[in-house]
């Protein structure tokens with residue numbers, strides 16, 4: 001099996017992290033892989049915000065937890081995350097942003113870094129607090145939060161893959 005297929009089959013969502021940060025050179029490779037995702041008509045509608053600052057990481061965790069109505073850390077202790085947002089003015093923005101998320105998780109796995117998609121970025125960045133955060137970074141535009149790709153070194157092994165459902169694949173011919 002080639003290395004790409006192996007990564008595609010072996011990547012799993014990690015929900016337990018050590019506090020060690022993701023080294024900068026590895027984070028940069030993950031971000032670059034995200035930026036090379038295919039996008040509709042190559043409009044490159046997504047943007048990524050890499051968060052390594054603990055204060056902002058904790059702020060996003062709190063905002064995300066509030067959407068769910070809990071106070072537990074939805075980022076499972078991960079020290080680093082990449083928020084993906086995409087420009088609502090581009091018809092394919094949701095697909096574009098989702099594919100960036102896929103690239104990020106796969107790149108992380110291939111580099112020995114655990115990851116998981118954490119949802120509710122839409123609610124987070126539609127809120128006044130989220131909009132203010134974007135403004136403070138100089139980000140202006142009609143952006144919708146697509147997801148958070150949390151990153152870090154696995155503390156406990158991830159769950160193994162669930163069996164694939166029946167009739168996942170249909171074939172013609």
Ligand SMILES: Cc1cc2nc3c(=O)[nH]c(=O)nc-3n(C[C@H](O)[C@H](O)[C@H](O)COP(=O)(O)O)c2cc1C
Pocket residue numbers: 011012013014015116117118119120159160161162
């Ligand atoms: C759109 C989307 C949203 C997700 N949101 C969350 C989330 O908020 N919290 C979480 O722990 N996992 C989340 N996940 C991870 C899924 O639960 C996980 O991919 C699924 O259980 C399959 O496991 P695997 O990634 O290990 O194959 C999300 C995944 C996707 C694609």
